[in-house]
Amino acid sequence: MLTIKNLHAQVDQTAILKGLDLEIAPGEVHAIMGPNGSGKSTLASVLAGREDYEVTQGSVDFDGSDLLDMDASDRAREGLFLAFQYPVEIPGVSNLNFMKAAINAQREHRGMEAISAKDFLALVKEKSALVELAGRLRDRSVNEGFSGGEKKRNEIFQMAMLEPKLAILDETDSGLDIDALRIVSQGVNAMREAGRSFLVITHYQRLLDHIVPDHVHVLSDGKIVKSGTKDLAMELEEKGYDWIKEPAV
């Protein structure tokens, strides 16, 4: 599904990713943990195609295509989804019009007709129930006036609507209370299936109690320094990140 080889990336001449390797097979859930400043969000941004990040070395293969050769909208149409750490408020653009435009862009890309109003509304009803997103939130402007938890649920709603092949969750747990964390995790778990992969970026282990990963990686100074199973996340929770940064004994 995703093969990252020796990825180097920089922002404003500052190197952040320094040779990252990662392989995600279809249906797998990978978690990336790491201290602040280790490059977690940079990885998410580079994969989603944010323009101010410059890739200086390495390659990313996404389901047989060169991901780095596509612009952000093409990546999304090919089935990549980024759940933002800080979802953007867009006053005046209704959440539903936004989703309709997104779905139709994807369908056009696949040579399909635009979705009918009836099918679209049925889809909205089904997917918004998944994350308990009330109608009034669906019908408002994109994220405008949403609480932190509502914004994150809206991200998962969009993910459910677009049914990506690979979903990257960038610190989706940040700013969530226990209930919102449960709802968001349920939404993600409901979408787990053989052909869909997840890359869950988080600072804390608690999200991984709800979304149980197949693999856990620790990112430090722009590289993956340790990989393991979900037990590694438990160990990190106990010991913190400092022991990881020290050279292996």
Next chain:
Amino acid sequence: MADTTPTSKAFWEGLTPSVSSGLASVAEAGRAALDRLPVPTRRSERWKYSPLTAMLAQPLNSPEAPHGIPEDVHVQPIPGLDAYRVVLVNGHVVTEACDFPVAEGVICMPLFQALDEGRLQGGDADWSGYHEREWVGALHAAHAQDGVYLELEEGVTLDRPLLVHHHVTGSNVAVCPRHRIVMGDQSSAEVLVWHSSSSEATGMVNALLEGHVGRGARLGLDKVQNEQGKIFHLAHEHVTQASDSTFRVHSMTVQGHWVRNELNVAQKGRGAHTIMHGVYLPKDQEHVDNHTTMDHTVPNCTSSELYKGILYDRSTGVFNGKVFVRQEAQQTNAYQQNANIVADQGASINAKPELEIYADDVKCSHGCTVGQFDDEALFYLKSRGIGERAARALMVQAFIGDVLAGMGSEEVAAEVETLLSERHGWM
């Protein structure tokens, strides 16, 4: 010291003086004022960002009345709009294309006819005094042409909007249409003034609209400027409001080579409400200037002003919003907002709110913003698969959507949006 003001005489001396006997004294006063008043240049504060130099470089001529309806005047410029229609070409009323008379209790006829019938007596031939204040107004008055006279009797509601379609064609034409709207007490009407021109048209449109909204009456005015070619468009609307009246105006500049809109509204009776909204999206090297004056002269009135602009390429824009709250105008609630997006590096906007408040128990708020498109929002839209152009279109629609939504009819708002998206290649 020699004055370097452009010699204006050559510019206008070839023009045909106003032919209406009912406007003779106004035209005469206009001619006299042309010699007296200063030609607008960068030196005058009110015209600093919109000097007329380029327009004055080319002498103009007065176009003849058209024979029939020119082919490029669409029979119905707005799909689906059911309206009474008045058509003017180059300032001449094309009677055979007009729905005269429109409805019972409504007088709708060419202005010249109304003057001939003595409907505008004495000093009533002019309400605005535009020609006494501004050289541009004098230029208009001296060459004033025909237009619409609309009068609603007390308590009458016009059952359909009145569409005044003004079309310009020809080279170096000087066109000076003049309209009058008189809303009787408790009457109600929607008026749409639609300006178009043929693609090779050049010259000047110098339009005046005078209106009065009677007690408890309501007037909605949508003005759409969609002029191709190279037209210098000078517009002045002068509206007074009686007590408990409502006046709504939308000034929508879809396309225009050089546009100066001067909108003056004065509230003369308590409880009046005014809505002034506008949108401008110039591109290439176009210029759009909106000068508005909201004059609160009596207590307990409200006004709400919202102008939004997106400036592309090397276009330039001006917004000047003057709000007077006179000493007697206690309990005024005045709101003004002007928001601009400068989409390209070569574009610019000069925005200036001017509030003069002499009363002490009032609520006045104003805001003015100049910014760029929000890159983070654009990336968010793109990250969901929406392409660059569609993403920008969504953001533009979001930005101007609240102004469009307040227009008199959905059909007109939809047509304005369609024209804008065709012109800017959004969809």
